[in-house]
């Protein structure tokens with residue numbers, strides 16, 4: 001009987017696993033067509049100077065309006081990374097963001113230091129011809145390359161530090177800026193960090209949320225900001241949700257903040273309204 005039961009349990013487990021695998025491969029297939037079907041779009045989250053409250057740029061964040069409704073990148077990006085579909089999605093995002101940046105550079109010439117940040121996955125970065133494709137997109141839209149920031153996660157860069165140093169150096173030659181995303185959640189060796197040709201450290205929101213209240217977070221954020229200053233990097237704090245978090249970051253002299261306190265990711269229309277109004281955020 002016990003044996004029977006055991007076998008049954010395995011069958012149930014198998015079934016659940018199979019269903020999950022089928023669902024994932026269906027989603028991946030749908031994702032492959034998402035680009036041609038125009039189901040992807042970008043939202044833009046403001047980045048705000050902690051000194052002046054001025055909008056300094058946006059991070060472009062991908063959204064998927066699928067037949068099943070709106071799907072979060074937290075769900076589809078890991079899947080696309082696993083299957084390789086991220087190569088197409090990432091290329092689409094980069095072109096869409098650069099086209100938008102070109103338009104903003106035309107329409108708001110006074111805001112000549114506005115930046116747009118685009119997330120780049122590790123598969124994309126390490127893909128043959130990636131550096132050339134970035135250069136081709138810059139040329140296609142004729143953007144100032146220094147207005148384009150590419151965000152690579154710390155764990156992606158550290159998955160193959162030597163190759164990351166090579167590729168990021170090549171990328172930098174085209175004039176783009178590089179940000180290390182989700183910093184503090186990967187496993188950086190300080191020796192590798194020092195060699196990476198990056199411009200910006202983005203402190204992961206795990207250390208930013210509750211900064212005002214939690215002592216350990218404040219201590220970690222302090223260390224990260226000090227490290228960034230030593231390496232001459234700009235600091236961006238992600239996930240700033242409260243005035244307390246913001247005040248604590250100002251005290252630690254972080255440069256830029258991003259988070260729900262200022263704004264959730266915006267549609268293009270909302271972003272343009274913000275660009276037109278131009279009034280600073282309250283800091």
Ligand code: C2E
Nearest residue numbers: 061062073074077093119120121239240241258259260265
């Ligand atoms: P990320 O690059 O670290 O982006 C920041 C995420 O934090 C975004 O989630 C943003 O909406 C969210 N966020 C911003 N402020 C706050 C806040 O105050 N509180 C909280 N709780 N969250 C905040 P989103 O848009 O869901 O994106 C999740 C992740 O998906 C991104 O994390 C990035 O890793 C990935 N992703 C998004 N778009 C792309 C893309 O075009 N390409 C690639 N490769 N990855 C992308």
Ligand code: MG
Nearest residue numbers: 059119151181
């Ligand atoms: Mg990012």
Ligand code: MG
Nearest residue numbers: 181182202238
């Ligand atoms: Mg991040």
Ligand code: MG
Nearest residue numbers: 181182204205
């Ligand atoms: Mg993140």
